[in-house]
Amino acid sequence: MAAFSPANSFSAFDIEKLVKLAGFYPHDFDFEEINQLRFQLRLCIAGVRNDENFKNLRSPSELSTMIVKRDMVSRYDIVYKLLKLVLVLSVATAGVERIFSATNTIKNKLRSKMGQKFLNNCLAMFIEREFFLQAKDEDIIKYFQAMKERKLSYNL
Incomplete structure (x- = not known):
């Protein structure tokens, strides 16, 4: 430059x-x-x-x-x-450095506690946090409650 x-x-x-x-x-x-x-x-x-x-x-x-x-x-x-x-x-x-920094943060803090798929999901949410912040807490709670209910009905 x-x-x-x-x-x-x-x-x-x-x-x-x-x-x-x-x-x-x-x-x-x-x-x-x-x-x-x-x-x-x-x-x-x-x-x-x-x-x-x-x-x-x-x-x-x-x-x-x-x-x-x-x-x-x-x-x-x-x-x-x-x-x-x-x-x-x-x-x-600057954008690429931000992504690598996010990857480093997540990998170092959670490395021994997660698998690759979970790590990828965390990175996507961390990097695109502005998008995920638009989701309402109530909608997320309802989604997970419905998942729990479906799982219970499968086990019966």
Whole structure:
């Protein structure tokens, strides 16, 4: 992300780092796009450094907004695609870290007391807690009471 930072007239800008990042996503950037990316990055940064509208930007998100406002997306389409990827990566990484943290919490606290199926059910409820919080307590109680009654009727 730092390589796309517009701070200090793009002082952290690094074409090789950005091309290497794009190379990690072959489904998003094919061979031809990666070859064109170097060229587009050079042109884009040269143009942006000389444009007064880009002087006071501080973050890659502000940069992407200004590229859209200045109608530069079609001219630097591959650069813009990479910039969007950089912005999404930080959010996606945080989401994945949250899931691994939840997995770690549940596995460490309950590891010796449960089987794999129960662990999977706990993880689903822990990760998607906003969804499960919408269920009413009374409905859950009724559901389990009905299960208990069915089990008793089977045993008779």
